[in-house]
Amino acid sequence: MSLKAFHIVFVAASVILMAFLSGWSFLAYQETHSTEYLVWSLCAASSVVGLVIYGRFFLRKLRNISFL
Amino acid sequence: MEIPYTYKARPDTGLYNAKVGIWLFLASEIMLFGALFSAYILLRVSAPVGFWPDVALAWPRGLLNIPIGTFNTAVLITSSVTVVLAWAALKMNNFARFRVYMVITVLCAFAFLGIKSFEYNDKFSHYVIRLQDGKALTGHIEVDGKHPRFWNFSDQWSVAKLADKKVTKIKVEMDPERDVNGHLKKGASHHHEVEVAVSDIVSMGSYTPATHPFFAVYFLITALHGLHVLGGALVLGYFAFPGAKMWKSNPEQFINRIEVGGLFWHFVDLVWIFLFPVVYLL
Known part of the structure; x- marks a missing residue:
């Protein structure tokens, strides 16, 4: 597996982590009604979008490099 | 006799020696960190029910600073992006850009360690x-x-x-x-x-290792991970400056070295991606 392929795996794992953090923060907000957790949840959700956009950019930029 | 495939890929596998070597090494690292993660999870699930510190051996929750941990996660994700862009810059024959990205990667690594030592200081006091x-x-x-x-x-x-x-x-x-x-x-x-x-x-x-099993396993895993970050930063820093002479003598082998260094760096960052939710959130 090349660095390119491993980077895609890494970005996918980061997306899952940020989605989890967003969900976790939202549940914490529902329990505590503290707005800090809501803001945290929204920031994590926006970083999911950012990482997906970056992943697509990365694949386009390195389309000529092998996955092996 | 010259050793074959030190930088040219073997035609049947498409891999050069160093790439096989780094993946074998990473497999051993997965076993090391896997064992430590298992230890953490087994201690966590077998801890008595209750709220620490009222129940002495209950599992402490909410002791780690989530905003700081998240910021450190962002720092490591950024460093992974810059290390792969450094490698891509070399592939596109742009050495100046490679060096800029590599320096950012090393700075991110030291920022991570600095923030982690701030967290350690907080726990020890x-x-x-x-x-x-x-x-x-x-x-x-x-x-x-x-x-x-x-x-x-x-x-x-x-x-x-x-x-x-x-x-x-x-x-x-x-x-x-x-x-x-x-x-x-x-x-x-x-x-x-x-x-x-x-x-x-x-x-x-x-909040030191002797106080509770949580701190013992937390410090063990994060310190081991920190040592990996430090080791990786030193190697990548070497490639960015003294080791960069190889770019002139053997560019193909140099690009391979950066790829191998980048694979190690991604592994270290991936460990953190698992470590952060397990230790900070759950």
Whole structure:
């Protein structure tokens, strides 16, 4: 597996982590009604979008490099 | 005799030697960190039910600073992006850009370690204090107007040491109130300070490995991970400056070295991606 392929795996794992953090923060907000957790949840959700956009950019930029 | 495939890929596998080598090494690293993760999870699930520190061996929750941990996660994700862009820059024959990205990667690594040492300092100066009436307090302490610091190991306090130094009272900056899940209660204040008579204290200990299995396994895994970050940063820093001479003599092998270094760096960052939710959130 090349660095390119491993980077895609890494970005996918980061997306899952940020989605989890967003969900976790939202549940914490529902329990505590503290707005800090809501803001945290929204920031994590926006970083999911950012990482997906970056992943697509990365694949386009390195389309000529092998996955092996 | 020249060793084959040191930088040219073997035609049947498409791999050069170093790439096979780094993946074998990473497989052994997965086993090492996998064993430590298993230890953490087994300790976590077998801990008594209850709220620490009221129940002495219950699993502590909400002790780690999630905003700082998240910021450190972002720093490591950024460093992975820059290391792969450094490799891509070399593939596109742009050495100047490679060096810029590599320097950013190394700076991110040291930023991560700096933030982590700040967190360690906070834990080593954070105490759990058990009182005669059965209550347990947690917070930062102040003895004779001074806060203990982790780089000074003689600055760790115990009841016996307080008695030796003839200290009669200490100040405790109490932690904010948390619910049973470790979440901060709405409007919880951090700056509530109380004075505690040393004669009322049964035992006290800072958030160090000896205090609770959580701290033992937390410090073990994060310190081991930190050593990997430091090792990776040194190697990548070497490639960016003294080791970059190879770019002129053998560019193909140099690009392979950066790829191998990048694979190690991604592994280290991926460990953190698993470590952060397990240790900070769950």
